[in-house]
Amino acid sequence: MHDRFLRACRREPTDVTPVWFMRQAGRYMAEYRELRKKYTLLEICKTPELALEVTLQPLRLGMDAAILFADILLPLEPMGAPFEFAKGEGPVIHEPVRDRAGIERLRVFEPEEGLGYVLDAVRLIRKELDGKTPLIGFAGAPFTMASYLVEGGKSSDYRLTKQLMWSDPEAWSALMGKISEVVRRLLRAQVAAGAQAVQLFDSWVGSLSIDDYREHVQPHVRHILRDLEATGVPVIHFGTNTGALLEAQRDAGGTVIGVDWRTPLDKAWQRIGYDRAVQGNLDPLLLCAPRAVAERRARAVLAEAGGRAGHIFNLGHGIIPETPVDTVKAVIDLVHSIPRASLQGEPAR
Ligand SMILES: Cc1c2[nH]c(c1CCC(=O)O)Cc1[nH]c(c(CCC(=O)O)c1C)Cc1[nH]c(c(CCC(=O)O)c1C)Cc1[nH]c(c(C)c1CCC(=O)O)C2
Numbered sequence: 584m585h586d587r588f589l590r591a592c593r594r595e596p597t598d599v600t601p602v603w604f605m606r607q608a609g610r611y612m613a614e615y616r617e618l619r620k621k622y623t624l625l626e627i628c629k630t631p632e633l634a635l636e637v638t639l640q641p642l643r644l645g646m647d648a649a650i651l652f653a654d655i656l657l658p659l660e661p662m663g664a665p666f667e668f669a670k671g672e673g674p675v676i677h678e679p680v681r682d683r684a685g686i687e688r689l690r691v692f693e694p695e696e697g698l699g700y701v702l703d704a705v706r707l708i709r710k711e712l713d714g715k716t717p718l719i720g721f722a723g724a725p726f727t728m729a730s731y732l733v734e735g736g737k738s739s740d741y742r743l744t745k746q747l748m749w750s751d752p753e754a755w756s757a758l759m760g761k762i763s764e765v766v767r768r769l770l771r772a773q774v775a776a777g778a779q780a781v782q783l784f785d786s787w788v789g790s791l792s793i794d795d796y797r798e799h800v801q802p803h804v805r806h807i808l809r810d811l812e813a814t815g816v817p818v819i820h821f822g823t824n825t826g827a828l829l830e831a832q833r834d835a836g837g838t839v840i841g842v843d844w845r846t847p848l849d850k851a852w853q854r855i856g857y858d859r860a861v862q863g864n865l866d867p868l869l870l871c872a873p874r875a876v877a878e879r880r881a882r883a884v885l886a887e888a889g890g891r892a893g894h895i896f897n898l899g900h901g902i903i904p905e906t907p908v909d910t911v912k913a914v915i916d917l918v919h920s921i922p923r924a925s926l927q928g929e930p931a932r
Contacts, residue, residue, distance in 0.1 A: 592817035606901030655723030661697025709777035720778030724785035789824025808836025890926030
């Protein structure tokens with residue numbers, strides 16, 4: 584069993600630092616682009632054999648974990664808010680939810696009924712990986728999901744989302760409550776189907792002040808994470824632009840806290856506390872820099888982690904489509920070439 588990743592989640596010592604990348608499956612890989620000529624993104628997500636194929640594609644580069652191929656928006660359809668991935672625009676939610684009536688209509692569904700195909704994919708991938716590489720399941724966190732539901736798609740300032748949050752806190756709380764329960768059940772179901780770790784993506788939560796996070800978001804995230812921690816499976820709690828929120832995110836829960844590249848990893852870990860594992864935090868754009876630069880910065884991330892048990896090397900956000908595969912492979916090889924013990928006591932900067 585290839586268990587570096589799971590050991591690091593539990594802060595147990597490993598030979599070298601485990602590494603995987605958010606969005607490690609996707610358009611930067613020729614195999615993926617080839618498959619996308621024949622199928623839409625949703626068709627791939629809804630066909631377990633195709634989701635399996637795409638999940639496995641990046642593993643030839645040597646990652647220490649696989650991540651289920653799916654999307655954080657998939658629960659919106661069974662909740663009663665269908666959407667599509669429109670060419671060039673990203674996700675489009677057909678009827679955005681902006682008032683009490685819309686929130687009341689949203690359904691809290693049973694994952695085996697509403698998202699059976701995702702759970703079938705988890706079972707199929709687990710069987711195929713046969714214990715060799717651990718499988719990470721995932722879901723979107725309530726604020727990030729709500730931002731798509733309310734805005735109707737991507738947004739630069741989350742104006743409508745914040746307006747709802749401030750103008751009708753009761754309705755906001757009902758919305759967040761429904762999404763959290765959907766996400767809690769979905770992650771529980773993924774664990775029951777065989778996911779060996781789960782990650783909660785709160786990609787856009789960094790747009791909030793600490794006060795708004797604590798008042799309007801943290802209780803809902805806690806509802807999910809406390810319950811998942813009780814399964815004994817590691818839970819990764821991730822967001823971007825979260826330099827001001829790290830302690831509050833830690834308080835909401837998570838075995839592993841994801842850190843983006845704007846906060847140096849040594850400083851972040853000190854603030855989070857060494858009783859949690861950390862994941863991160865190379866700037867994903869560095870994978871598009873000259874290889875020597877990418878490698879130098881990757882070494883700096885490892886030095887900041889200081890060889891402490893409980894660091895999972897990753898990017899601070901997802902791989903972008905323009906990334907050269909060779910650089911991805913070079914960084915994975917570099918991380919795997921450095922014994923963890925040799926990093927101990929090395930000055931970080
Ligand atoms: C915000 C968010 C979404 N989806 C996701 C997030 C959180 C992580 C993050 O912040 O990047 C998470 C996600 N989406 C996808 C995965 C698969 C697993 C992986 O390899 O990491 C994961 C973990 C597939 C996907 N989901 C999507 C792609 C794009 C590829 C395609 O169109 O084929 C992939 C591989 C589409 C997607 N999905 C989403 C958007 C905004 C878009 C369109 C923007 C874009 O084109 O990149 C919502």
